[in-house]
Amino acid sequence: MNRRGIEPLSCAVAANLAPRGLRRSALLLALLGACASFGAAAQNVLIRNATVHTATAQGSLEHADVLVGNGVVRAVGKGLSAPAGAQVVEAEGRPLTPTLFGGITEIGLEEVSGEKSTVDQTVALGADTKEMTVRPEFDVTLAYNPDSVLIPVARIEGIGWTLLGVGTATGGSIVAGQGGVERLDGGPDPIGPRVLFVRLGKDGLGLSGSSRAAQWMILDQLIDEARGRIAPGHHAALLTPAGRSTLLKYLDGGGRIVFGVDRAADIRQLLRWSARHRLRIAIAGGGEAWRLAPQLAAAKVPVFVNPLSNLPSDFDQVGASMENAARLRASGVAVGFSEGGASHNARKVRQLAGNAVAAGLPWADGLAGLTRVPAEAFGVAGQVGAIAPGQRADLVLWSGDPLDVAQVALQVWMDGRAIEMRSRQTELRDRYLHGDTGLPRAYPAPAR
Amino acid sequence: MFRPLLAGCGLALLAGAVQAATPASASPASASRFTQDPYPSTYKAIAAGPVLLQHATVLTGAGQRLDDADVLLRDGKVVAVGRALEAPSDATRVDASGKWITPGIIDVHSHLGVYPSPGVGAHADGNEMTGPVTPNVWAEHSVWPQDPGFAAALAGGITSLQILPGSANLIGGRGVTLKNVPATSYQAMKFPAAPWGLKMACGENPKRVYGSRNTPPGTRMGNVAGYRAAFIDASEYLRKSAPKAAAPQKKRWWQSSAKPANGNGADSEKDTGGKRDLKLDTLAGAIKGDILVHIHCYRADEMTTMLDLAKEFGFKVSAFHHGVEAYKIADRLAAEGVCGALWADWWGFKMEAFDGIQENIAIVDRPANSCAIVHSDSEEGIQRLNQEAAKVIAHARLAGIDIAPERAIRWLTQNPAKALGIGERTGTLEPGKMGDVVVWNGNPFSVYAKAEQVYVDGARVYDRADPSRQPKSDFLLGQPATQTGGVR
Numbered sequence: 034m035n036r037r038g039i040e041p042l043s044c045a046v047a048a049n050l051a052p053r054g055l056r057r058s059a060l061l062l063a064l065l066g067a068c069a070s071f072g073a074a075a076q077n078v079l080i081r082n083a084t085v086h087t088a089t090a091q092g093s094l095e096h097a098d099v100l101v102g103n104g105v106v107r108a109v110g111k112g113l114s115a116p117a118g119a120q121v122v123e124a125e126g127r128p129l130t131p132t133l134f135g136g137i138t139e140i141g142l143e144e145v146s147g148e149k150s151t152v153d154q155t156v157a158l159g160a161d162t163k164e165m166t167v168r169p170e171f172d173v174t175l176a177y178n179p180d181s182v183l184i185p186v187a188r189i190e191g192i193g194w195t196l197l198g199v200g201t202a203t204g205g206s207i208v209a210g211q212g213g214v215e216r217l218d219g220g221p222d223p224i225g226p227r228v229l230f231v232r233l234g235k236d237g238l239g240l241s242g243s244s245r246a247a248q249w250m251i252l253d254q255l256i257d258e259a260r261g262r263i264a265p266g267h268h269a270a271l272l273t274p275a276g277r278s279t280l281l282k283y284l285d286g287g288g289r290i291v292f293g294v295d296r297a298a299d300i301r302q303l304l305r306w307s308a309r310h311r312l313r314i315a316i317a318g319g320g321e322a323w324r325l326a327p328q329l330a331a332a333k334v335p336v337f338v339n340p341l342s343n344l345p346s347d348f349d350q351v352g353a354s355m356e357n358a359a360r361l362r363a364s365g366v367a368v369g370f371s372e373g374g375a376s377h378n379a380r381k382v383r384q385l386a387g388n389a390v391a392a393g394l395p396w397a398d399g400l401a402g403l404t405r406v407p408a409e410a411f412g413v414a415g416q417v418g419a420i421a422p423g424q425r426a427d428l429v430l431w432s433g434d435p436l437d438v439a440q441v442a443l444q445v446w447m448d449g450r451a452i453e454m455r456s457r458q459t460e461l462r463d464r465y466l467h468g469d470t471g472l473p474r475a476y477p478a479p480a481r
Numbered sequence: 482m483f484r485p486l487l488a489g490c491g492l493a494l495l496a497g498a499v500q501a502a503t504p505a506s507a508s509p510a511s512a513s514r515f516t517q518d519p520y521p522s523t524y525k526a527i528a529a530g531p532v533l534l535q536h537a538t539v540l541t542g543a544g545q546r547l548d549d550a551d552v553l554l555r556d557g558k559v560v561a562v563g564r565a566l567e568a569p570s571d572a573t574r575v576d577a578s579g580k581w582i583t584p585g586i587i588d589v590h591s592h593l594g595v596y597p598s599p600g601v602g603a604h605a606d607g608n609e610m611t612g613p614v615t616p617n618v619w620a621e622h623s624v625w626p627q628d629p630g631f632a633a634a635l636a637g638g639i640t641s642l643q644i645l646p647g648s649a650n651l652i653g654g655r656g657v658t659l660k661n662v663p664a665t666s667y668q669a670m671k672f673p674a675a676p677w678g679l680k681m682a683c684g685e686n687p688k689r690v691y692g693s694r695n696t697p698p699g700t701r702m703g704n705v706a707g708y709r710a711a712f713i714d715a716s717e718y719l720r721k722s723a724p725k726a727a728a729p730q731k732k733r734w735w736q737s738s739a740k741p742a743n744g745n746g747a748d749s750e751k752d753t754g755g756k757r758d759l760k761l762d763t764l765a766g767a768i769k770g771d772i773l774v775h776i777h778c779y780r781a782d783e784m785t786t787m788l789d790l791a792k793e794f795g796f797k798v799s800a801f802h803h804g805v806e807a808y809k810i811a812d813r814l815a816a817e818g819v820c821g822a823l824w825a826d827w828w829g830f831k832m833e834a835f836d837g838i839q840e841n842i843a844i845v846d847r848p849a850n851s852c853a854i855v856h857s858d859s860e861e862g863i864q865r866l867n868q869e870a871a872k873v874i875a876h877a878r879l880a881g882i883d884i885a886p887e888r889a890i891r892w893l894t895q896n897p898a899k900a901l902g903i904g905e906r907t908g909t910l911e912p913g914k915m916g917d918v919v920v921w922n923g924n925p926f927s928v929y930a931k932a933e934q935v936y937v938d939g940a941r942v943y944d945r946a947d948p949s950r951q952p953k954s955d956f957l958l959g960q961p962a963t964q965t966g967g968v969r
Contacts, residue, residue, distance in 0.1 A: 147685070147831030183829065297962060321962055341861050344598040344630055345957065351599070352962030377829030384868060387928030432875070437928045439871045441879050458828075458838045462880060465808050465844065 077102045078449055079115040083124035083430065087420040088131055088404035092397065099129060101426040104448035109420055122430070122444070130400065130435050131420050132193020132217075132427040132445060134407040135379035136371035137291070137317055137337065140187060140195050141177040141215060143376055154197075157204030164204060165240060167255060169283075170275040171210030173199045174223045183377055185456035188217045190380035191429035191442035194417050196371075196407065197223070198291075198317075199230040206271075207237040207248055208255065211279070214413045216427065218447040225413035229283050233294040233303065235349045245299060249306060256310060259284060286313050289411060291337075293373075295320035295349040304332055315410050317371055320350030323357045326364035335367040335410040340389035358402070359393030368398060369406040387436040399436050514757065515766035520621060522671035524660055526938035531555040533568035534920060537577035542584035542894035542909035546887035552582055554916040557938035562910050575934070577920055583890050584910050585640025585917030585937065587897040588863050589775070589822045590802050590856040594644055594667065595620055597628030598860060599956075608647035609654060613691050613698060614711045616679065616767075617759035618654035620646045624667040629954040630860040635661050635943045636951075637864035638919040638932040641672060643901055645802075648682035648777040649690045651698065651707040655763055656680050656775060658901050662937055663952040676902040678799070679767045681708070683778035683787060684833045705786060712794040715764030721755065722765065773799040773902050775822075779833035781809035788817060800900040802856060805837040808844040811851070820852035820900040821845040824862075825869040842870075842892060843877035843884060854900060855892045866893050871926035886926055916940075 078101040085097040087109060098113040099106060115121050144151035153176035159166040174197055187195070197212035209230040213223035232240070233248050241247040257263045258272050259280040272280065283290055292303055295318045304325070307314045316322060319336040322329060329336060343355040354360070358368045370385040372378075382403060390399040408418025416425050426449035433440035445452050464474050532554040539550040539562060551566040552559065568574065595607035606623035609615045624644055634642065639661050646653035656678030659670040683704065692699030698707050766772035774791070778784045778801045791798050800820035801807060805828055807814060807821040814821055823845065828837025846853035855870050857863035870892055874884050898908025907915040916939030922931045935943035944950035957963055 145829060145832050145835060324962065341864075343864075344633055344860055345960075346598045346600055346860070348599055348601070350962075351957075351960050352964075354963075378826055381826065384872075384928060388865075388868075391929045391931065437871075438868050439875050439927045441875045461836055462808075462838045462840050462844075465811075466840070466880060 077116050077119035078122065079113060079119050080122045080124055080129060082126060083129035084126060085109060085420055086128055086130045086400055088400055089419045089421050099420060101449040104426055106420055106422055106424045106426050108422060124430055128431040128435055130429050131404050131418055132429055133191050133382065133403040135187050135192035135195035136375060136382045137198040138195045138376040138379050139198060140183045140376045140379060141179060141181045142173060142197060144181055155200035155202040155205060156210055157202040159204035165206045166204060167206040167208050167271045168210060168276055169208050169229060170273065170279040172227060173197055173210055174213045177215055179219050179221045182457040184217045184219060186458055187379045188445060188452060189442060189454045189456050191435065191445055192379050193217055193427045193447065195379060196228060196411050201232045201237065201240060203239055207232045207240045207251060214411050216417065224416055225411060226288055228411055229288060229290045231290060231292050233292055234296050234299045235347055236293060249302060255280060256284060284310060286311055289313050289315055291315045291317050293317045297321040297324040297352065300325050304328055308332065318373060321352040323354060323360035324352055326361045326366055330365035335369055335406055336361055337369040337371040339372045340385050340392060355392040358389035362394055362398050367406045369402045369410065383436055384438050387438060390436055515762045515769065516771045520668060522673045523668045524671055524673055526557045527940035527942065529940035531569045531572035532575065532939065533566060533572045534575045534577045534582055537580045537582040539582045539910065540887045540890040541911065542890055543911060544887055544891065552910060552918060554918065554936060554939040557916050559910050559912055559914045559916055561912055581921040581924055583919050583921065583925060584894040584908055585919055586638040586866055586893045587908060588639055588642040588857050588866060589800060589854055589897040589900050590858045591642045591644055591863055592647065593630040593634065593860060594624035594626065594628045597625045598630055608649040610649045610690055613651045613687055613707055615650050615654050616652045616763035618646060620644045620654060621657035621667050626664050626667055626670060627955045629957055631661055632663065632952045632954060634863045635935055636932060638935055639863055640917040640935065640937050641907060643678055645678060645680045645775065648686045651682060651687045651704055652711055653680040653682060658903065660937055662942055672903060677772045678775045679763060679772045681774065681776045683776060683783040684780060685831055708790055711764060715761050715768060716794060718758060718761040719765045719768055768794060768796045770797060775800050775802055777802045779803050779805050781806040784810060800854065805834050805841065808838060808841045811845045812848050814845060815848035815851040818850065820854050820896060822854040822856040822900065825855065825872040839872065839876040840880050842873045843882050852896045852899060853892050854896045867925040867930055868928055874926055886924060889926060
C-alpha cells in the first residue's frame with residue numbers, strides 16, 4: 034500500500050504546497066486546518082460530519098462519519114469517536130464519495146495520443162489490412178506506466194480507478210485483447226480479474242472482411258477453436274496455445290467480455306450469441322441500447338454509455354438519445370459511464386453522469402454508474418466503488434454535488450492517505466498564475 | 482467609394498449595413514470585390530409578436546446581473562431590460578421567476594454542417610486537403626443545413642455560430658457566421674452582413690498532413706514560410722488593386738489614347754489588378770480588415786509568431802482558437818486585443834496540447850481588455866458551452882480566482898460576438914440588439930442547467946416544453962431507430 038506516488042501527506046506539507054489561491058479558499062481552509070492539528074503520519078482518519086454517499090444499499094447518509102484505519106474503511110455512521118492519534122477532518126456537511134471510476138480508458142497506456150511512441154493500447158501483428166491476427170492473450174496491463182502524468186491529472190479530480198481498455202487496429206482482430214482495473218494510486222499492478230474486449234459494428238468492419246455478419250462468423254470460428262473443434266495446426270486455426278486457453282477461460286463464464294457496440298440490431302445479435310455460449314458480457318458504447326432495454330435487463334448485461342452521445346453521429350447510432358441511460362435504468366439495466374477514448378480527460382466522466390441525471394436518471398443511479406456498477410461489472414466490488422467497512426479507503430471530499438461540473442474535488446484519499454492534490458497541470462497553472470517578477474518563469478517560484 | 486459594404490461590420494456602420502444587405506451582387510461601386518457576396522443571406526426572422534419575459538435573474542452579457550428583472554422583445558429586438566417593465570397589450574408574457582435569462586449563446590468555432598452527423602465519408606466537407614493554402618474555399622459552400630447538430634445546439638442555447646473550415650491547411654478558407662435557425666439552405670441561415678472569417682492553422686496539423694506526403698510544409702518553419710509566401714502575393718495583389726492616384730494624369734500631346742501595355746489601365750473599376758484571384762481576394766480582404774482572421778494555434782510560442790506575422794503583413798488576428806497555452810501569454814493577448822477562443826479542459830491528444838490546464842480561460846480573462854471565449858469545435862461541446870464555462874469557474878475558484886456569473890457569461894456571448902464582428906448587433910441584452918435570448922431553468926453554470934426557451938430575433942425558435950417549437954432535421958424523419966417503441 035505504500036506505493037510510489039502516494040507518499041503520506043504531512044499536513045504541513047499540504048499547507049505549504051497549496052498555492053496562494055488555494056490557501057485563500059475558504060473551502061480548503063477548514064480541511065487544512067483540521068489536518069494541521071493532527072499528526073502527519075496518522076494511520077487513522079476520521080472524516081466527520083459529511084454527507085456520505087456510500088454507493089451501497091445504505092444510500093446517502095447525512096451528518097455521518099467515516100472512520101479509516103490501516104487503509105480501509107473501519108466504520109460508517111453517526112457520532113463515531115476518533116481513536117487516539119487519529120487525524121480528524123471536518124467535512125462540514127460536504128459530500129463524501131468513493132473515488133470514482135474514470136471509465137474505460139488508456140490511462141497509463143498513452144501519454145500523448147498523437148505520438149505513436151507513447152501509445153500501447155492496441156496490438157496488430159499482421160501485415161496491414163490483409164492479415165488478421167487474433168491474440169486474446171494480449172494483456173495490455175503489462176504496458177501500464179504508473180508514472181504517466183495522466184494519473185495525477187485524473188486523480189485530483191476524484192477519479193480513483195479505471196478499466197484499461199484495448200483498442201483494435203488493422204493487422205489485429207475484433208478480439209482486441211485483455212485489460213484490467215488499475216487504481217490510480219501510482220502503483221504498477223492491476224487489481225481484480227482481466228477483462229476481454231471485442232469490437233463489433235462499424236468499428237470492427239475493417240477487421241471482419243467489411244461485413245458485420247462476418248463478425249459472428251469469426252467469433253464462432255474462434256469458439257470452435259478454443260473448444261477444440263478446430264485442431265491446432267488446422268488450416269482454419271487462428272489462435273496460439275495461449276490464445277486458446279485464454280479464450281476458453283472466458284467462455285465458461287469465467288471472465289467478463291466487454292463488447293464495443295452501438296447499433297440495436299448488433300446488440301440483439303450479441304444477446305442471442307452470448308446466451309448461446311453462456312457468456313458474461315458488458316456493453317461499452319451502447320448508443321442504441323435503450324431500444325433493447327428489457328432484453329438487456331433480463332440478460333443482466335451492464336451497459337457503459339456516454340450520455341452526451343445524442344446525435345446520429347454514424348449509422349450505428351441513428352437512435353442515439355440523451356435519455357439512453359434513464360431509459361435503460363428504468364427497465365432495470367445496470368448503467369455505468371464511459372466516454373470512448375477519454376484518457377487525458379477521464380475527469381469528464383462526472384459530466385457524463387450529471388447529464389444523464391439531468392436527462393432523467395435518478396441521482397443515486399448516476400453515482401452508481403461511477404462506483405458500484407463498474408466495480409461489480411469488473412470484479413473489484415470488494416475493494417473499490419463503495420464506502421463500507423472493509424473497503425479500501427479510496428475517498429473523495431467534494432465542494433458540492435459530485436455529479437455537477439460546478440463542483441470540484443477538495444481532497445482525495447487513496448488507501449486512507451490524503452494524496453497531494455497536485456498534478457503537472459497545477460504546476461503549470463501556478464507557474465503562470467502570478468505576475469512577472471523579473472526572472473523568467475522557468476526559475477523556481479521563490480527565486481522569481 | 483472603395484470601402485466595401487461590409488466595412489466596419491461590428492462598428493458604426495452596422496445598422497445601415499443590415500438594411501443594405503440587399504441581394505447580392507452588391508454593386509461594385511459600393512463593395513470591394515474582396516468582400517462582394519454572390520451567395521447572400523436570405524435570412525428572415527420568424528414573425529413574432531412582442532414578448533415580455535418577467536421576474537428572472539438576467540445576465541446581460543455586458544457584465545451586469547439584474548435580479549427579478551424583465552426582458553422585453555419587440556420587432557425582433559431587445560427593447561428594454563429592467564424591473565417591472567411595461568409591455569404592449571398584445572405582448573406574450575412569460576413568467577420566468579426562478580429562471581435565468583442570458584443572451585443567446587454564440588460559438589465562434591463550429592464545424593456543424595461541414596462535418597455533419599452522420600459522419601460518413603460523403604459528409605467530410607470541412608478540410609480542402611488538396612493543398613496547404615486554400616483561402617479560395619468558403620466553408621458555407623460545404624454546409625449541409627440538415628445536420629441534426631444544429632437543432633441539438635439550439636436546444637443548448639446556441640443562437641449564432643461561425644462555421645469554419647478545418648485545420649489541415651495553413652490557410653483553410655473562409656468561415657461563415659450563421660443564425661442558428663432551421664432552413665433548407667445555408668443562405669437562409671447566413672447572419673446578415675456579418676463579416677467572413679479567415680481560418681488559418683499553426684503547428685502540427687498542416688505539417689503532418691502535407692509533410693507526410695513529402696510536400697511542403699513539413700515543419701513549423703515550413704508553415705511560416707507558407708503563410709508568408711501567401712501574404713506576399715496578397716500584398717502585391719492588394720497594391721495592384723489599389724485605386725490609382727486621385728489626381729488624374731494629365732494627357733501629354735505625345736501620348737496616345739491607347740491602353741497601357743501592362744493592362745492595368747484596362748480596369749474600369751480601377752481595383753482589379755488584373756485577373757481576379759479567389760485566393761488573393763480572401764487574403765486581401767483579411768489585410769484590409771474586412772475578413773476577420775481566426776487562427777487555430779495551440780502553443781504560446783507559435784501564437785507570438787503569428788502575432789508578428791500579422792504585423793509583418795498588416796492584418797489583425799481576431800482570435801486564436803484552441804490556444805491551450807494561451808494562459809502563458811494572457812497579458813499580451815489582452816494588450817493586442819486578440820481574443821482567446823478556448824476549451825475548458827481538453828488536452829493531451831497531441832503534443833502541442835500537452836500543456837493544457839483547466840484555468841486557461843480564467844487566466845486569459847483576467848487582464849484588462851481581455852477577450853476570453855469558450856468555444857466548442859465539437860458537435861457535443863456546442864450543446865453545453867454553459868457547462869464548459871462552469872468547469873472553468875469551479876477550477877478558477879480553487880486557484881483563488883472568483884468569477885461571477887455575470888462576468889463568465891461574456892465568454893459565451895459578448896466576447897464571441899466581438900470576435901465575429903457582430904458585437905454591435907448581438908451578444909448582449911441591450912436595447913436595440915437582436916432579440917437573441919435564452920431562458921434557462923436556473924443558473925446556467927451547472928450540469929443541471931437546461932435551456933427552456935430560445936429566441937432568435939425575438940422569435941421563439943426552441944421551447945423544451947412545446948413540441949411544436951422543437952425543430953428536427955429531415956435526416957431524422959422516418960427513422961425507426963429514433964422511435965421510442967415500447968420502451969417508454
